[in-house]
Amino acid sequence: MGRQPGLQVFSEPDDQLSYDNKSISHEIITEVFVDFTTRTRQNESVLYLKSLSAICSSLDNTFKAANKATLTNKDRQKTRKIKGGILTVLNESNKIIAWTYANAEIMELLHGHKWHYDVLNLPQPKMMVANNCCHIHSTVASAMPKTEAKLDVWHFNTRYVAVILNMSKSPFHGAIAADILGAILKKHAEHG
16 A cells, blocks of 8 residues: 655745745636546446436426526627527436537437437337427427427416416415416426
8 A cells, every 4th residue: 555645734925836825717627627527527427328218308498597608708708609598308307318509409309319218228208398398399299209298387387377367466376376286296206
């Protein structure tokens, strides 16, 4: 067994060869972290992601979060590099099993998602829920014919409650929303 290095005494404040109390830039921290993850976790992560599946997938567009991602240059000019957001497919445990930029073709993502299940020799998800099922219904039916596209419960509840006259002013707003959820769901998601 090799000798363990011991603690070293801090250098004197005026030592020219010591740490000079300058802050480390965020670029250096990012570079070190990316190098660390590439060397230690990337292959493990790839294998793990390839093993994930779902009975009911959730298709989610994260436009708001993506629009908040800005880059600032040395002249303090801000730009948004992500146009349109990120499209993710989540499983029942809220784990991402597929993703792409939202302005990419949904069909391409779903064909890749179906291929993933074929390679794992697993059945396609029974259902895929989304916040805009009307827009993706035909795409899901074409790419994954054994999977049904449905509107997610939160958006269904929000749309239903919105059409009730003066609902936002009603003291029973929360109770009605809870009753709707109770009528739809047998059980809430395991971690949601």
